Amino acid sequence: MKKRIEDLLLKYPFLKWATNRFVLATLFFIVWLLFFDTYAFYDHRVIDKEIKKLDNNKEYYQTEINNDDKNIKKLYRKEEVERYAREKYYMKRENEDIYIIDSDKEYTNKEN
Incomplete structure (x- = not known):
């Protein structure tokens, strides 16, 4: 042996x-x-991917917050508040008619 x-x-x-x-x-x-x-290589890869995804979400939400801040600053003026209310909530002045045109629907030809 x-x-x-x-x-x-x-x-x-x-x-x-x-x-x-x-x-x-x-x-x-x-x-x-x-x-x-518990700190295995595979686990680190999974955690790193999750961190990247969360960083991307953070960037997205940060830009959304910045856009909302700009919109809020605009709404300090009376004219902007009125414009916003008319566009989003279809509010109107007295003796005024509002016609809502839905541009998402396409005109279809019924002769087909």
């Missing part, structure tokens, strides 16, 4: 290095840290 092991070690010299207990312990801990630990 001992002769077979010596023959294998002579034929494959990397086995001597690979069977070293320190190398085996180091490989075990590397595998453990990459796949099984």
Whole structure:
């Protein structure tokens, strides 16, 4: 049995290095840290993707907040408040008629 092991070690010299207990312990801990630990490589990738998604959401909402701030500053003027109420809520002045034209509907030809 001992002769077979010596023959294998002579034929494959990397086995001597690979069977070293320190190398085996180091490989075990590397595998453990990459796949099984609570701070595993895969978990970090998932968390990094989520962070990127949240950063994109943050940028989007920050631009929306800036746009809303601009609109709020506009609404300090009486003319802008009136314009906004007329456009969004279809409010009108006395003795005034409002005609709402729905531009989303297309005119269809019934002769087809």
